[in-house]
Amino acid sequence: MKENSIAQEAKGACGECGLRSRVWFAGEGTAGFNHRANLKAGGHLGEMFDGRPVIGIANSASDLVPCNSGLTELAEWAVRGVLESGGFPLVFPTMSIGDSIMRPSGMMYRNLMSMELEELARSNPIDGLVLLTGCDNTAPAYVMGAASTGLPTMMIHAGPMLSGNWRAQVLASGTDVYRLNDQARMGDLDASDLDQAEYGISRSVGTCNTMGTACTMGAVLEAMGLSLMGTANIPAVDARKKAAAQRTGRRIVELVRDRIGIADILTPAAFYNGARTNAAMGGGTNTTAHLVAIAGRLGVPFTIDDMEKHSRDVPLLANVKPSGEYLMEDFYNAGGQAALMKAMGELLDTSAPTVSGRTIGEEIASARIWDPNIIATPDRPFSTAPALAVLRGNLAPRGAIIKATAADPRLLDHRGKAVVFESIEDLDARLDSDELEVDADSVLVLRGIGPRSYPGAPELGNIKIPRKLLEQGVTDIIRISDGRMSGTAFGTVVLQITPEAAVGGPLSLIRNGDIIHLDVANRRLDVELTDDELELRRREWSPAEDTTSRGFRRLYIDHVLQADEGFDFDFLRGSSGAPPMLRRP
Numbered sequence: 304m305k306e307n308s309i310a311q312e313a314k315g316a317c318g319e320c321g322l323r324s325r326v327w328f329a330g331e332g333t334a335g336f337n338h339r340a341n342l343k344a345g346g347h348l349g350e351m352f353d354g355r356p357v358i359g360i361a362n363s364a365s366d367l368v369p370c371n372s373g374l375t376e377l378a379e380w381a382v383r384g385v386l387e388s389g390g391f392p393l394v395f396p397t398m399s400i401g402d403s404i405m406r407p408s409g410m411m412y413r414n415l416m417s418m419e420l421e422e423l424a425r426s427n428p429i430d431g432l433v434l435l436t437g438c439d440n441t442a443p444a445y446v447m448g449a450a451s452t453g454l455p456t457m458m459i460h461a462g463p464m465l466s467g468n469w470r471a472q473v474l475a476s477g478t479d480v481y482r483l484n485d486q487a488r489m490g491d492l493d494a495s496d497l498d499q500a501e502y503g504i505s506r507s508v509g510t511c512n513t514m515g516t517a518c519t520m521g522a523v524l525e526a527m528g529l530s531l532m533g534t535a536n537i538p539a540v541d542a543r544k545k546a547a548a549q550r551t552g553r554r555i556v557e558l559v560r561d562r563i564g565i566a567d568i569l570t571p572a573a574f575y576n577g578a579r580t581n582a583a584m585g586g587g588t589n590t591t592a593h594l595v596a597i598a599g600r601l602g603v604p605f606t607i608d609d610m611e612k613h614s615r616d617v618p619l620l621a622n623v624k625p626s627g628e629y630l631m632e633d634f635y636n637a638g639g640q641a642a643l644m645k646a647m648g649e650l651l652d653t654s655a656p657t658v659s660g661r662t663i664g665e666e667i668a669s670a671r672i673w674d675p676n677i678i679a680t681p682d683r684p685f686s687t688a689p690a691l692a693v694l695r696g697n698l699a700p701r702g703a704i705i706k707a708t709a710a711d712p713r714l715l716d717h718r719g720k721a722v723v724f725e726s727i728e729d730l731d732a733r734l735d736s737d738e739l740e741v742d743a744d745s746v747l748v749l750r751g752i753g754p755r756s757y758p759g760a761p762e763l764g765n766i767k768i769p770r771k772l773l774e775q776g777v778t779d780i781i782r783i784s785d786g787r788m789s790g791t792a793f794g795t796v797v798l799q800i801t802p803e804a805a806v807g808g809p810l811s812l813i814r815n816g817d818i819i820h821l822d823v824a825n826r827r828l829d830v831e832l833t834d835d836e837l838e839l840r841r842r843e844w845s846p847a848e849d850t851t852s853r854g855f856r857r858l859y860i861d862h863v864l865q866a867d868e869g870f871d872f873d874f875l876r877g878s879s880g881a882p883p884m885l886r887r888p
């Protein structure tokens with residue numbers, strides 16, 4: 304096991320077995336007695352303390368996060384697997400993050416959740432981790448925390464909810480939310496229609512049923528070797544999900560015995576495969592920040608430019624919304640993750656390890672595509688447009704991101720006049736106004752939704768089409784911001800402009816009528832202003848007053864890094880390797 308972490312602590316406590324849990328349970332004095340006696344209150348057999356690996360099963364289930372609320376049942380199946388392999392399973396709850404519910408943004412709490420996971424693992428007798436994840440930020444949060452511990456780790460992803468259905472229409476999470484609400488804004492649907500559509504679009508527990516951030520992260524982390532192959536995208540309520548959890552429980556015990564830590568799996572080759580699989584799936588834009596943040600915890604060199612470089616020659620092979628036509632359940636039935644990766648063939652590093660003990664190549668060797676309308680091969684892809692482009696220019700010196708497969712090709716090289724909104728409140732007040740001076744060639748500019756100005760950089764970057772343009776039949780327009788957008792959203796949307804406006808990035812200097820040039824082929828985002836003019840405006844600029852006085856929000860604002868550094872906290876990068884709390888004061 305790579306020893307950069309709390310896994311090292313066990314050496315002193317149990318030189319041969321390497322189990323951290325022996326620090327707690329092997330003692331002969333009052334401490335050992337007390338630790339064993341305390342857990343025996345849970346009814347555990349005495350043999351559970353005989354030196355077998357203790358597996359912490361981290362459960363992010365919550366009534367506030369229906370995406371994850373099936374995980375408690377999966378935890379029971381993981382427990383079975385751990386017992387079958389001779390381990391000692393202990394399920395523990397953590398906070399959860401519901402991305403469509405939490406305000407101001409689930410992303411604001413990703414780092415907090417990662418800290419909680421790390422600290423619970425660090426302060427308790429845990430030798431290996433099973434991570435039960437689901438909604439968008441829960442998977443990266445857990446993996447970031449586990450990465451900082453270095454412990455042997457496996458992930459089980461909740462999987463997508465059932466495909467939506469209403470009035471004989473298939474409904475897609477997120478993607479159809481925007482469409483249905485545009486219909487309501489146009490007066491074509493009333494409140495009662497929307498009430499029924501809400502049930503139709505969310506028919507079961509599980510994550511969004513499109514290739515949004517949740518399913519993307521489940522699939523990408525599986526492609527990186529952290530889950531058993533083919534398990535992430537099993538629908539949440541499918542019986543096979545339970546079997547996957549049981550197999551995971553069995554395997555994690557072996558990983559601990561073999562001393563295979565998370566850093567042995569999440570190698571540079573894993574990040575390479577993750578970036579390329581994300582591109583082939585048409586994965587969401589949030590993947591970039593999450594992978595950069597996870598890499599930062601592990602000390603693996605991986606930047607937004609690596610994400611773009613690894614993605615560039617990978618065609619779109621999954622015909623799944625929002626980039627395609629089908630839903631995740633269809634994708635799974637068409638062969639799923641393994642079939643897609645088998646189709647990718649030489650586009651992957653098939654020698655990369657996985658938690659199964661076999662390589663990626665061995666894991667996908669027997670996979671097949673069962674429906675070529677849903678999973679393609681590189682010689683006949685669904686699109687060759689870049690899934691992800693990292694833009695630079697005088698408007699984005701440290702980068703910006705566009706998901707080109709979700710954009711209108713007509714707008715990928717476009718000049719237009721800026722229509723500037725100072726904040727989300729300003730946008731809400733004026734977007735649908737008859738007085739708004741906007742046409743189909745305009746570029747909507749929204750600032751003040753970056754990580755510091757609107758903690759978490761909420762998914763508000765896919766600004767709605769102004770009502771007056773909707774009435775003209777306009778379906779897409781360029782939108783640029785320092786925020787993020789949901790992986791289920793679509794449109795010609797430039798996101799995560801870095802540095803954000805609140806810290807004086809050039810986005811803060813744009814005025815109505817400035818000409819903005821988006822040129823995706825050349826990876827450019829520029830405002831057609833001279834350096835002198837930009838400098839003049841910079842001297843006139845001053846930051847908005849910061850009135851946040853206390854609490855986690857204060858911590859967040861003080862320590863969050865910009866998008867190009869994965870929105871992690873400056874003090875969380877790397878692994879701390881601090882000793883566990885051996886004695887209570």
Ligand code: FES
Nearest residue numbers: 370438510511517
């Ligand atoms: Fe939780 Fe989409 S809101 S996965």
